[in-house]
Amino acid sequence: MTANGAPGSSHKRGHRRVSRDGNVTFKRRSTSEIMTAIQLGIEYTVSRENHTPMRDLLTHDFCVVESFDFPSDGGRGTPAHKLSSFAFKCYAPAAFRHFRRFYGINMAQFLHSICASSLLELPNAGASGSIFFRTADDCFIIKTVQSGEAKYLRRLLQQYYITLTQNPGTLLPKFYGLYCYKCGSKRIRFAVMNNLLPSSVPICEKFDLKGSTYKRRASPEEKAKACPTLKDLDFREIHPSGLLLEAEAYDQLVDTLARDCLVLRSFSIMDYSLLVAVCNLDSPDAVCGDAEVKLNHQLIPTPQPDAIAPHPPPTEQQRWHPASATAPPADPELESAIKRSPISGLPARNERGDRLLLYVGIVDILQDYRLAKRMEHTMWSLVTDAESVSVVHPDFYSTRYQSFLREFVFKRSVD
Amino acid sequence: MTANGAPGSSHKRGHRRVSRDGNVTFKRRSTSEIMTAIQLGIEYTVSRENHTPMRDLLTHDFCVVESFDFPSDGGRGTPAHKLSSFAFKCYAPAAFRHFRRFYGINMAQFLHSICASSLLELPNAGASGSIFFRTADDCFIIKTVQSGEAKYLRRLLQQYYITLTQNPGTLLPKFYGLYCYKCGSKRIRFAVMNNLLPSSVPICEKFDLKGSTYKRRASPEEKAKACPTLKDLDFREIHPSGLLLEAEAYDQLVDTLARDCLVLRSFSIMDYSLLVAVCNLDSPDAVCGDAEVKLNHQLIPTPQPDAIAPHPPPTEQQRWHPASATAPPADPELESAIKRSPISGLPARNERGDRLLLYVGIVDILQDYRLAKRMEHTMWSLVTDAESVSVVHPDFYSTRYQSFLREFVFKRSVD
Numbered sequence: 001m002t003a004n005g006a007p008g009s010s011h012k013r014g015h016r017r018v019s020r021d022g023n024v025t026f027k028r029r030s031t032s033e034i035m036t037a038i039q040l041g042i043e044y045t046v047s048r049e050n051h052t053p054m055r056d057l058l059t060h061d062f063c064v065v066e067s068f069d070f071p072s073d074g075g076r077g078t079p080a081h082k083l084s085s086f087a088f089k090c091y092a093p094a095a096f097r098h099f100r101r102f103y104g105i106n107m108a109q110f111l112h113s114i115c116a117s118s119l120l121e122l123p124n125a126g127a128s129g130s131i132f133f134r135t136a137d138d139c140f141i142i143k144t145v146q147s148g149e150a151k152y153l154r155r156l157l158q159q160y161y162i163t164l165t166q167n168p169g170t171l172l173p174k175f176y177g178l179y180c181y182k183c184g185s186k187r188i189r190f191a192v193m194n195n196l197l198p199s200s201v202p203i204c205e206k207f208d209l210k211g212s213t214y215k216r217r218a219s220p221e222e223k224a225k226a227c228p229t230l231k232d233l234d235f236r237e238i239h240p241s242g243l244l245l246e247a248e249a250y251d252q253l254v255d256t257l258a259r260d261c262l263v264l265r266s267f268s269i270m271d272y273s274l275l276v277a278v279c280n281l282d283s284p285d286a287v288c289g290d291a292e293v294k295l296n297h298q299l300i301p302t303p304q305p306d307a308i309a310p311h312p313p314p315t316e317q318q319r320w321h322p323a324s325a326t327a328p329p330a331d332p333e334l335e336s337a338i339k340r341s342p343i344s345g346l347p348a349r350n351e352r353g354d355r356l357l358l359y360v361g362i363v364d365i366l367q368d369y370r371l372a373k374r375m376e377h378t379m380w381s382l383v384t385d386a387e388s389v390s391v392v393h394p395d396f397y398s399t400r401y402q403s404f405l406r407e408f409v410f411k412r413s414v415d
Numbered sequence: 416m417t418a419n420g421a422p423g424s425s426h427k428r429g430h431r432r433v434s435r436d437g438n439v440t441f442k443r444r445s446t447s448e449i450m451t452a453i454q455l456g457i458e459y460t461v462s463r464e465n466h467t468p469m470r471d472l473l474t475h476d477f478c479v480v481e482s483f484d485f486p487s488d489g490g491r492g493t494p495a496h497k498l499s500s501f502a503f504k505c506y507a508p509a510a511f512r513h514f515r516r517f518y519g520i521n522m523a524q525f526l527h528s529i530c531a532s533s534l535l536e537l538p539n540a541g542a543s544g545s546i547f548f549r550t551a552d553d554c555f556i557i558k559t560v561q562s563g564e565a566k567y568l569r570r571l572l573q574q575y576y577i578t579l580t581q582n583p584g585t586l587l588p589k590f591y592g593l594y595c596y597k598c599g600s601k602r603i604r605f606a607v608m609n610n611l612l613p614s615s616v617p618i619c620e621k622f623d624l625k626g627s628t629y630k631r632r633a634s635p636e637e638k639a640k641a642c643p644t645l646k647d648l649d650f651r652e653i654h655p656s657g658l659l660l661e662a663e664a665y666d667q668l669v670d671t672l673a674r675d676c677l678v679l680r681s682f683s684i685m686d687y688s689l690l691v692a693v694c695n696l697d698s699p700d701a702v703c704g705d706a707e708v709k710l711n712h713q714l715i716p717t718p719q720p721d722a723i724a725p726h727p728p729p730t731e732q733q734r735w736h737p738a739s740a741t742a743p744p745a746d747p748e749l750e751s752a753i754k755r756s757p758i759s760g761l762p763a764r765n766e767r768g769d770r771l772l773l774y775v776g777i778v779d780i781l782q783d784y785r786l787a788k789r790m791e792h793t794m795w796s797l798v799t800d801a802e803s804v805s806v807v808h809p810d811f812y813s814t815r816y817q818s819f820l821r822e823f824v825f826k827r828s829v830d
Contacts, residue, residue: 056581056674058681059574158573159474165580166471259471266473 014129015144024121026131026144027186033083034188035119035133037181038142040070041088042192043115044078045179049097049107061094062157089180091150095157096177102164103174103194105139110176113139114192134195139342140176141195149366150189153178159263167259169252171274171362196361197277198341202334203227203359204285205278207235210271211397211404235409241351242411243278243358249346250412253360257405260362261398270397271367274405277359279345284334348410429544430559439536441546441559442601448498449603450534450548452596453557455485456503457607458530459493460594464512464522476509477572504595506565510572511592517579518589518609525591528554529607549610554757555591556610564781565604568593574678582674584667586689586777611776612692613756617749618642618774619700620693622650625686626812626819650691650824656766657826658693658773664761665827668775672820675777676813685812686782689820692774694760699749763825 011018015027024031045068067089074080100110119133119142133142145153153175163170174194181188197203207230210216216232223230230238245253257274264272338345338357345357426433430442439446460483482504489495515525534548534557548557560568568590578585589609596603612618622645625631631647638645645653660668672689679687753760753772760772 056677057577058678059577060681161577162472162474262471263473266475 012129016129016131024131027188029183029186029188031121031131031133034131034181035121036081037070037083037086037088037183038133038179038190039115039119040079040081040083041068041086041090041179041181042177043111044068044070045088045090045093046107046111046177049093054097054101055094057094057098057161059158062092062154062161064092064094066090066093084183086181086183089182091154091178091180092157095161096175098161099164099174100176102168103176105176110140113137114142134199137342138195138199141193142190143193144188144190145178145366147187147189150178150180150191152366153191156267159267163260163263167256169256170260171256171360172260172263173361173363173365194361195343196275196359196363198343198345198359200337200341201279201345201357201359202284202337203277204280204283205230205238207231207276207278208273208363209235209276209405209409210273211401232404239351239409242407242409243276243356244349244411244413246347246413249348250410253346253410254402254406257362257402261402264362264365265394265398268394269365269367270394272365272401273363274401274409275359275361275363276409278350279338279357279359280350281334281355281357283354284331427544431544431546439546442603444598444601444603446536446546446548449546449596450536451496452485452498452501452503452598453548453594453605454530454534455494455496455498456483456501456505456594456596457592458526459483459485460503460505460508461522461526461592464508469512469516470509472509472513472576474573477507477569477576479507479509481505481508499598501596501598504597506569506593506595507572510576511590513576514579514589515591517583518591520591525555528552529557549614552757553610553614556608557605558608559603559605560593560781562602562604565593565595565606567781568606571682574682578675578678582671584671585675586671586775587675587678588776588778588780609776610758611690611774611778613758613760613774615752615756616694616760616772616774617699617752618692619695619698620645620653622646622691622693623688623778624650624691624820624824625688626816647819654766654824657824658691658771659764659826659828661762661828664763665825668761668825669817669821672777672817676817679777679780680809680813683809684780684782685809687780687816688778689816689824690774690776690778691824693765694753694772694774695765696749696770696772698769699746 017025017028019025026034045066067087068078069075069085069087070078070081070083071085072081072083097107100106113135117136119135122132122134122141130144132144134140135142160172160175163172175191176194177192179190179192181190197206206227209232211232213233218228218230218234222228264270343359345359348356348358350356432440432443434440441449460481482502483493484490484500484502485493485496485498486500487496487498515521528550532551534550537547537549537556545559547559549555550557575587575590578587590606591609592607594605594607596605612621621642624647627647633643633645633649637643679685758774760774763771763773765771
C-alpha cells in the first residue's frame with residue numbers, strides 16, 4: 001500500500017503524504033489547513049442548532065445534506081478566514097444532534113472540545129492512509145473517511161438509531177457527525193467519533209483483534225514502534241490465558257458483542273476489529289500514546305496495605321477473581337490520571353493477577369462486503385485455508401470473531 | 416360510494432356486502448369464515464415466536480414477509496380446519512412483536528384476546544367499506560386495509576419505531592400486526608390495532624374531527640343512527656365552548672398532537688381525523704356502542720355528598736376547573752365499568768360543568784397524498800373556498816387540524 005516517488009515527497013499512504021521536511025498533507029492540502037477548516041465548518045454548522053428548537057427525529061432527517069459556502073472574505077453568516085475559499089457539507093445534522101444528545105454531549109461542550117483548542121494530529125495513520133485528529137480534551141477523534149465509507153455510514157444511520165435505543169452500551173463506534181470539506185476539486189469527508197484511547201493514562205499494550213490467524217501478527221517494523229498495534233497471534237502469545245473479567249462484566253461484554261455483531265452482519269459488514277488497549281494498574285508503564293502523566297514509579301512499586309502485590313505469582317483465588325481490580329491503583333498520580341480521563345476502562349486481570357483497565361471498542365466498521373473483497377477471498381482461498389483468511393463471508397466472520405473474543409481474549413471469573 | 420344492484424345483495428360498500436338475509440361478506444367471503452381464518456393464522460404465526468428468542472430489531476426486519484399454507488387437511492405444523500384451504504402472510508413479524516412489547520402486550524395475552532373467544536363484528540362499516548372486528552375483551556380492533564394502505568403502513572414502520580421511542584404517548588394508531596389472508600384469488604389484508612372505544616362504558620357522543628368546515632356535518636341519516644359519528648360543525652354547535660381540560664393535560668395533548676402531526680406531515684399524510692368519544696360521568700346515557708352495562712339511573716341522578724350536581728348551571732370555578740373530573744362518578748356501576756375497561760379516558764368537563772371522560776385517538780392515517788387527492792383538490796378549489804376543502808396540502812392540513820383542536824375543541828383550564 002505504501003507508494004513512494006511522488007515528486008517532493010518521501011512517503012505516501014492513500015491520500016496522506018509526508019514531505020521530506022515532515023509536513024503532512026492529505027489530498028495535497030496541509031493538515032493544518034484541513035484542521036482549521038474543520039473547526040470553522042463545525043463551529044458554524046453546529047452553532048446554527050441554537051436557532052432550531054430540538055424536535056423529534058424523522059426518517060427523512062437521515063437523508064438531509066446541508067451545504068455552506070465559506071469564501072475567504074466571509075459569506076452569508078460565515079466568517080472571513082485566511083484559508084482558500086471552501087464549501088462545507090453537513091450530513092444528517094438532526095440525526096447526529098440526536099446521537100450526541102443520546103450520549104449526553106451538549107452543543108456547547110461539543111463546540112468547546114473541537115473548536116476551542118488546536119486539534120492534535122495522530123502520528124499513526126491507519127492502513128487506509130486516513131488522517132486522524134484528536135481533540136485536546138481527549139473526548140473526540142476526527143477521522144477522514146473515503147467517499148464509499150461516508151455513503152455507507154449514511155445508509156447505516158437508521159439502524160444506528162435503532163441500535164442506540166435498544167443497546168445503549170453498544171461497542172460500535174459512536175458517531176457524532178459526518179461532514180465534507182470541499183476546496184477546489186478536492187473533497188475531504190470526515191467523521192467525528194468517540195476517542196477510545198485515553199492519552200493521559202499509560203497504555204502498556206494495544207491490540208487490533210479480528211479472530212483470524214492468517215497474517216494476524218504485527219510486523220517487525222510495527223513492533224519496533226513505541227506504541228505498536230499488536231494482532232491476534234501476538235495476543236495469544238502474550239496472554240495465553242486471556243484477560244480475566246468479573247462474571248457480570250464478562251457476560252455483559254459477550255452479550256453486547258453478540259448484539260453488535262448481529263447489526264454488522266445484517267449489513268454484510270466485515271473486517272471490523274476489536275481494539276483493546278491495556279493499562280496495568282500494578283505496573284503502569286506507558287508504551288503507547290502521548291501519556292501526559294510521566295509516572296515516576298518503579299517497575300515493582302512498594303506494596304500498599306490494601307493493594308495486591310503485582311508480580312509474585314498470584315494465588316488461584318486472585319487469579320480467578322478480579323473483583324479488587326476496581327480498587328484504586330497504588331499510585332495516586334495514576335489514580336488521578338484515570339479519574340481525569342473522559343474515557344472509562346473496564347476492570348480486568350492478566351495471567352499474573354495484575355489489575356488492569358481495558359479500553360475496548362469495535363473499529364473499522366465502514367467496509368462493506370464489496371466485490372473487491374470477494375475477489376480477494378477467492379484468490380486467497382486458492383493458496384491457503386479459506387477459513388483463516390480475514391476476508392470471508394460476514395456470517396462466518398461474525399461467528400469467528402465472537403468465539404475468538406469469548407474464548408481466547410476474555411475469560412469469565414468463576415463466581 | 417354506496418353501490419346497489421349486485422345480484423342477490425341489497426347493500427354494498429367497497430368490498431363489504433350485506434345480503435338480503437343480513438349475512439355480511441367481504442370479497443365474497445363470509446365474515447365468519449374470515450374471522451376464523453384470522454384466528455387460525457394469528458394463533459399459528461404468533462405462537463411461533465415462542466421458538467424464537469427476542470433479539471434486537473434490525474432495519475431489515477421491517478421488510479420481512481413470512482407466508483404459510485393452511486390446507487384444510489392440515490399442513491406442515493398448521494392445523495386441519497373446516498374452511499377452504501388458504502394462505503396466510505405475516506408482515507414484519509419481528510417489528511410488530513417489538514411494538515407489542517413496547518406497549519406491554521405479551522404473546523399469551525395477545526393470543527388470548529384474539530383467539531380464545533369469537534371476534535365481534537362491528538356493525539358500523541367505515542366509508543371505505545372496510546370490515547372491523549373487535550376482540551371480546553375490548554383490547555384490539557382488526558380492520559381490513561386496502562393493498563395500498565398495507566404498503567403504506569409497511570413504508571411507515573421505521574418512522575413508527577422512531578416515534579414510539581421518542582413520543583411514547585403518541586395518539587397515532589397503535590399497530591400490533593399486519594397480515595394477509597389469501598383464499599383462491601382473493602387477498603384480504605388486515606391490521607390489528609388498539610381499540611379506542613370502550614364497549615362497557617356509555618358513550619354519549621362521538622366525533623370525527625378534521626379541522627375543516629366544508630361538508631363536515633353528519634348527514635341526517637347518520638344522525639338518525641343510535642350512535643352517530645358527528646363532525647366538526649356538529650361539534651361547534653354542541654360544544655360551542657369546547658371541552659375543558661386541566662392545564663397539564665391540555666398542554667400534553669397539544670404537544671402530542673403537534674409531534675404526531677410532524678410525523679404525518681413528513682409522510683405527506685392527510686385526511687386523518689381525531690376521534691373523540693365522550694362519556695358523561697354526571698349524565699351517563701349511552702347512545703353509542705354495545706355498552707354491556709345498562710346503567711339503571713335517572714337522567715338527573717340523586718346527588719351524592721361528594722359529587723357535583725350535574726345539571727344546574729355550574730359556578731365559574733366549576734366551569735373552568737376540571738380537577739374534580741378525576742373523582743369517581745356517583746354511580747358505582749359506572750365506576751366499575753370504567754375501571755374494568757382496558758382503555759383509559761382523559762378527564763374533562765363540558766360547558767355545563769359535567770365531568771367527562773374523553774377517549775381520543777388519531778384515525779385514518781394510511782391515506783397518502785396521491786394524485787387522485789390532488790385532482791380532487793384542484794376540482795373543488797374551483798367551486799368553493801380552497802382552504803375549507805378537507806383535501807389540501809399536508810402542511811396546510813396539519814396546521815389547520817392542530818389549530819382547530821387547540822382552539823375550538825379543547826380548552827385549557829386557567830391555573
